[in-house]
Amino acid sequence: MSTTIDAENAKQIRSSMEVYCGISAEDMSASVTLEVIDDGSIALMDTNADDSLKVSSWDIVPVTDLTGGGFMLDAGVEFADLSHVGSDAGKYGVQSYTGNDLYIYVNASISSVSLNVRGNGTVRVGGVGGETYPLQEQLVVVVPAGTRTSLEFLNSEPDSRMIVSTIVPGIVLNFNNDNLISVVLDLAGDLSLQDPSFEASSIEINAYYPNDISTIISTIAENSALWYYAGYDGNYCEMRRFYVTETASQDGNIINLRGEDASGAFSDVEAVSHVVWGDNVVGGYETYTYIKSLLNEAGISLRHSQSWAKQTRPSSGNIAIIQQQSAQTFLGHVMLCCRTPDPSVYAPTYVDAGIPTLYHKRTASDGTYKSPYQLRVWEIREEDCAEVVRGGERYINAVKNETSGEPIICRVAPKETGDKTVLEEVNTNAGGMYNRTVQEYCTRLYVSKAKKIYVADADRISWVAQATGVSKIYGYPVAIYPVKTTDKYSGSRPGVTIKVSPSIIGGVKSTSANVNNDLTSNYMRFNGSNITGSFTWKGDPRMQPRDTFKFIRLNGTTEVATIERIEMTHEAGGTSAVIYYRLGVM
């Protein structure tokens, strides 16, 4: 019987959701040598089974992608050729006759080895008297490292075969409803109006695994891949990927795995100072490109990325300067401030939660402005929710700079007149590489006697010196014109004054034919909704933070809201979620 997440969620009592998750901690640096013993018990096997039981030997070759993603510049890429006949590695594995045993010798450089095997019976390591494991499809066995050891697959069922498909070093475990105790996901986000930050999401898996591999799994490397998806046969959410953060453990027969999404890498990434264009579309484009460079530096590969044709700077105009700060602070601030009031024009957004997604504008559809990668605007009925909580924050009426006396809104203009200013003198040795952060933000940063200048941006310059002696760093310090010391809400209502540290200096509202973009706008602080809330609901594994939804209240009215955070729990076969939201479209 096939059903869908939507069909089940419409019911009051729905079928138990299928949850699949696991860990892929194959140790790529380890090696394993295999010998398959054919004493007449083998019915079918790949040619050179010794090799083809390793997935790395399978004829998996990246196929060129001419649809827009381009293809990699290494020689390992092929055009899809449907008539190409590869080897049969991976086709049969090693299969015994019905009722027969299988014998494979393994010599692994590490002591944990993952087997993918089907059949009934046990696996015995090291011959008579050795450790015996009851057979299950995904099995981790412990072998003495560096020693040729026998794996005996002892068949207990006269009518079925033993089929071994892969043997790899390391730990590969797949879990499903049959052995999962609980999977708890915290898909995080921060929609606060004062000082939002970017939060990484996390997953915790508890699964039943009857063999004691507690020593082995504590060796699982940090950042090994965890994967998860849930739904119903034929209708699952997109696979979410997380990376191990804490040492895996096994207590009794229960394995505990914890991980964070790729954004966990932001804790090691700084948003460095950078000049972007300040006005209209180009400013938006360059800020979007800067966000992409942050993601690159964190090593995040985007699953979904909204493209944008390159925008070129006009000959004159204002600039804006992104100040040096943590990547999380920058992302939180840019998503709140650096956008147009109409999010279908410009609203750069990065969402992770296991599916790294980047887009620069929302889809305008019936006023709900859904993310372009959201399946549709979700609908949640209050009558299906428990513990419905609603809160109101005090309005923000004025914003000031945290550093008293400093302006909150500035205009920054390049001031490239007259001679360049000497900013600093540096004693250099020929061939040495130097980094400097100068005292002022500049355009046209330059250093004399440089063999090559790698970076010259805002207040940062990096170069390789040509000669030994004194090098001079030059530039045109930008003109920073204070515009407002206090940015005030235009209307009249009771509210508070907040103090923030601006992430970006510059970028005053400028209208153009295309877009009205203000890189330092407090528009959302003044006009974003002050109403937040949360509720317990049955859960939909496809929902992401920052998705919009229609909240159908008990009195029949419909509100549009943005999801801030989803805490989803799969436990004892059931699924439920706590959803935190802010009213309106963020």
Add this chain to the structure above:
Amino acid sequence: MPYFNTITIDGETYYRPNGFTPAREYVYAGEYVTCTGKTIADVVGWKYSDIALTWDALPQDQIDNLLALNGEAVTMTWTDADGATASETVIPSTHSLTATRFMNGTNPVWRDIQTELRFLNVHND
């Protein structure tokens, strides 16, 4: 061939208890009560409901076996009215019996026996 007169618990045979027709119930998870009082849950499967096995009388050898069940999980099998044999993991708990026995010649017989039983398996077919 189905046997309607007896059930087995942990391999030992007993006379069929009085009115022995185990009921089934759904097992729910992720259950919560909404703000309108509605119960929302995921149905995981079904299991047999807890049952009290009662006998008017049992012979000595069956009582000995029954009292030896000390609360560990054992397998119970019986034949349903439709001829299908069911086999479930159960945990026997409280036993209660009338503290008299009736000697039918040389065959001791115990009266008014009751054993509480909990079914463990949840089925999702």
